Amino acid sequence: MILSGWGRYPRLDVTVTSPRAEGDLRAALATGPVIARGNGRAYGDSAINPRLTLDMRGMNRMLAFDPASGQLTAEAGVTLDAVINSFLPRGWFPMVTPGTRYVTLGGMIAADVHGKNHHRDGAFGTCLDWVEVMGQDGIPRRASLTKNDDLFRATLGGMGLTGIITRAAFRLRPVETAWIRQRTIPTPDLDATIEAFETHADATYSVAWIDCLTRGAGLGRSVVTLGEHATRADLPPSMRPAALALPPRRRLRVPMDAPAAALNRHTVRAFNHLYHRRATAQAGEAFVGWEEYFYPLDAILDWNRIYGRRGFVQYQCVLPPATARAGLRTLIDRIAEAGQASFLAVLKRMGPEGLGQIGFPMEGYTLALDFPASPDALALLPALDDIVLAHSGRFYLAKDARLPATTLHRADPRLQGFRATREAAGQARHFASHQSERLGL
């Protein structure tokens, strides 16, 4: 069947099987190299092996919950959506969540995902107690910081290349309500945006939507939003009885591919303008429901179709503190100059590097953009790669669909060591994705 990542680019003809039990995994492993796939929310070709891709969503059972520690044990195919649906009404929320809840536990571990609290709490590894990984011998091995810690570190952020994650135990955080106390700070330029992040380093959540089409004085203007889990006492009394429940919201679905021209620099510029103006008008504090705060895009199912048939690519890099300001300025200027419309541009302060051997996050600023997979946009990206390299940045594999191997390896010397680990452990011959082949991982 034809399969792609969330960006719908590239699309590949792939054989997919849906294992339901460990025996099915062993049978699949015996046939040759494979890659595990979660819910396909990585944007590019991370979760695709044309020879055989294992759709892990059939192995999705919850196995144990310890209300004393908030530790949930589950099979790797369980979705974050299911976890939230079951546990938020009981007062628990994920410790770390990406910007969509339609991801699996395996996918969150394999990408060592980060959320809006990365600067304070770190990436998914901070709440991961142990993981079970099935190697090429068909035996699931438990790995944690205290047992098989090499396997633990290589698997966390290892993009499925160390084996098949079968189950894991991770901790949820207790919350009193399903609401977020949100503070919105519109900023007029990049310096003010960075200033806002640094001033509010103690906020639990922080993220900025950044305008990447404006050059000159307004370059880097943003809307920074900070968030705290609201306590019951924070809420107005009328909201307290149903503090952990939210009324079901209507979801929209993008019914078909939008025409390629629907998103262009004019429509995106108009959107950016309106968004910034609205945020300025609404600056200040508000209570926002968890769905709207963490997962605004999830309200529109299949939103990836707004880019039309050709699909789109995400571009996410992180720049260290010393070079972030200059690097971001150069990146945004280059993008604005090219007039390439990034509908979603997100900037976020990151905290220190995590436990994963090749995990993406590191101290600094991460910028995530998306571009239509058009010839013009794809032609711009190598120029952006050079800017990232010149500013000692690195790239997020979960978003990548097109990086050249040389660029990636220059940006991240840890990858050579990872490849060596994979060779030594014999994993390299058994676990491979279209991405790992493209990038020599």
Next chain:
Amino acid sequence: MTVTVPPTPVLILGARSDIALAAAHRFAQAGHPLHLVARHPERLETDRTDLQLRHDVPVTLHNLDLLDTAAHGPFLDSLPTLPGVTICAVGLMGEQAENEADPTRAAEILRSNFEAPALLLGAIANRYEAAGKGTIVGISSVAGERGRATNYIYGSAKAGFTAFLSGLRNRLAKKGVHVVTVLPGFVATRMTAGMDLPAKLTAQPAELGEAIFRAVDRRRNVIYVRPIWQLVMAIIRNIPEPVFKRLKL
């Protein structure tokens, strides 16, 4: 929309089926306690934990081979209370070629899809009638709508089961007891794993779970899952026999 179904326990027969499990999740989500019935129910231990963790409802496992019809009564007597809803997903398709050639196997198919489920549901219906309430959901199949060369042993048993459910509904309509007949087309389950099924005509188990839940809630009589099947079967039923007998379907 508010959920109007009171959380009465739900008895699920053939609980290891993907369709049955999907229905179990849907009812548990609405707060219904579950009794899961299967052969070797220990194989359902993990699903039981999963259901309990996800939905915070009690779930019990029960051992019953429906072909052991003498065990039906004692099994029903062993339940702590009479569950308000019973869903039967028990079925066995086999291979047509084997079913044709081996009368023992054919009998097993006929009994598993018709006799055994009908006898157990009949016994439950009698208890519901005495209680003046209860809902029975029987999962039959579009295969029972017209016998086809490639599937008629299974299909004819499902035809019997469909007729049985229809009669039961008719008998109990004025007694407060409701009967839902579910006529799935293709469903992506263990039964059909590895078959090359057309995507537009193939439902996911979760669609069945949702459809069954709503059918119980709204007291529907007969449902097709993926509504297109209603049209497909209307056409198939109406092909004149002289033509039909020559078709390869």
